[in-house]
Amino acid sequence: QGVDVVVLEVGIGGRLDATNIIPQPAVTGITNLGFDHMEMLGDTLPKIAREKAGIMKARRPAFTVQQPEDCMGVLREVAGAVG
Numbered sequence: 001q002g003v004d005v006v007v008l009e010v011g012i013g014g015r016l017d018a019t020n021i022i023p024q025p026a027v028t029g030i031t032n033l034g035f036d037h038m039e040m041l042g043d044t045l046p047k048i049a050r051e052k053a054g055i056m057k058a059r060r061p062a063f064t065v066q067q068p069e070d071c072m073g074v075l076r077e078v079a080g081a082v083g
Contacts, residue, residue: 012037015054028055030064033071046070053078 005026010017013030030052033045041051049071056062056079064075 012040014052016040025057025060028057028060028062032065033067046074049074056082058083
């Protein structure tokens with residue numbers, strides 16, 4: 001049967017996540033940032049934010065919860081670059 005909507009949870013999230021194989025998701029989202037997978041994502045929250053922002057796609061909406069301001073700045077920067 002056909003599927004209308006899929007909510008797909010990521011593994012590590014972001015740029016390195018296997019879900020990036022989906023080229024045009026309806027929407028992407030970034031939940032609370034935390035110090036997980038630091039060996040792959042970075043050792044500061046802004047570095048982790050930059051990696052997590054790798055899930056953003058051009059001309060696709062992205063959302064997040066409130067993040068620390070330095071992380072929000074990173075997410076805004078990446079969103080602007082992605083378009």
